[in-house]
Amino acid sequence: MMNELDVMPKLDVQGICKSFERDRTQHEILKNLSLSVLPGEFVSIIGPSGSGKSTLLQLIGGLHQPDGGSIRMDGADVTGRKGLISYMPQQPALFPWYTLEQNVLLALDITESNAKPRGSGARPSRAASREERRELAKSWLARAGLGGYEDAYPHVLSGGMQQRASFLRAMLSPQELICLDEPFGALDALTRLQMQQWLLSLWEEHRRSVLLVTHSIEEAIYLSDRIYVLSNAPAQTIAEFEVPFPRPRLESILDSETFMRMKRDIYQLLQSAGGMHV
Amino acid sequence: MRKKSWFQLGWPPVAVLLSFLVIWQCAVSIGHIEEWLLPSPLRILETFTLPEVYNRLWMHAMATVRITTLGLAAGIGLGVVLAVLLHLVPFLKRGVYPLLILTQNVPVVTTGPLLVIWLGYGISPKVVLIMLVCFFPIVVSTLTGLTQPDAQYMNYLQMIGATKRQILWKLELPNALPYLFSGMKLAASYSVITAVTAEWLGAKDGLGIYIKLSGNGFMTARVFAAIVVIVAFSLILFGIFSLLERFAIRWKPKKGA
Incomplete structure (x- = not known):
């Protein structure tokens, strides 16, 4: 990001720590985790399952207070405040x-x-x-x-x-920021690809700031501007990738060499982070 | 399609009931059983046509209908309000709910006379008794529905910053509606039985009193006639609640669809 220092991030998560007590022992879920989403940017978080991605979203949503660190939106401290994000859960949850x-x-x-x-x-x-x-x-x-x-x-x-x-x-x-929590995880492969294309076309037309939590490396690369890779619990950001493909994204990038290389790099990172199930 | 399935559901109990009535009729005619001991089904049917029976039966039935509907309505109202209150105030729930279950161990035959001592001989002790019996299934069913919505909806509403009040109106109350209807159907049957018992314990009119008087006079056919009316009334109440349920809960997927 060439303008990273000039542009006020839509969402700025700084040094978040969170642990929960279970069976009388403290479980550290997030450890000094930082990430940011710029206005109109599509950012993905990818990590091993059980790496505390849902906890992170709940902290951003204001459901819990972090033990340390801060959450800022448009520069203002909003740690623990509710109602500031738009949210799409894993299950459709239509009433x-x-x-x-x-x-x-x-x-x-x-x-x-x-x-x-x-x-x-x-x-x-x-x-x-x-x-x-x-x-x-x-x-x-x-x-x-x-x-x-x-x-x-x-x-x-x-x-x-x-x-x-x-x-x-x-x-x-x-709300300007949309959080998507593994939104296509429960769909079959074909429907999933169709949904990704549909979402992409809508988003490219109406740019909003998006934070996507996903299991799928392809999905993260295909959709995002930037990708954060999380470690196993306690989760930290261990790498950050810029996705170089121009927009509007074409389906053909899925077969390109850059795509394949990036996918392999992220995969190896996740494997060394431990616990990637295939 | 729907008509057919109604018929398919309906004919087995109807067939059993009809054969039971036929056997009953034959047993009474062939065995020469005295009418005061056990009247035949046809004889009971005949009783309804006697003017002195159906006029009085109608009058008593209306008295029962009156206290039943009053008591049932009060029980439902009180039950829903108490359920919401217990749900919103966790301390109250922890304190009151176990005691509520204890009160159900007090038999109606002991509560009835006490209420008469406290409230006199009017209709109020009977209405109160019916209300007390009805409100328990309402509280239990409504509270279950309020406290057990699917976790995905709760998580969603919390994530988008819904207030407690919005969660109550948009999630917990709609979720409780089917449970409330189950409770109301149960309460409807309880209410009729309790009304008759309450009248038996002390009243000027009502089907309970009619049964008592007819029984004392060994007019057994009239006792059975009153029982038929009671069963019919219960069924009508049940039917009304089923219809209301179908109207109120239109979102439910149709069976087999």
């Missing part, structure tokens, strides 16, 4: 009692009602924004190939369709 439209607007509704003090906002403007939201949901669902499913309940959708809706829910939420 069975809401229609697809309600599901897709859920994060937006929750964030907005928490952002403004209760009682403010005159009724007519709220009604208007309700109409606008419906339109917003409708147009995005159509773009995700889910047109006509606005009033359907999630159980009628396939796994890939549910994941697309789950991603839309994160996209429509107003």
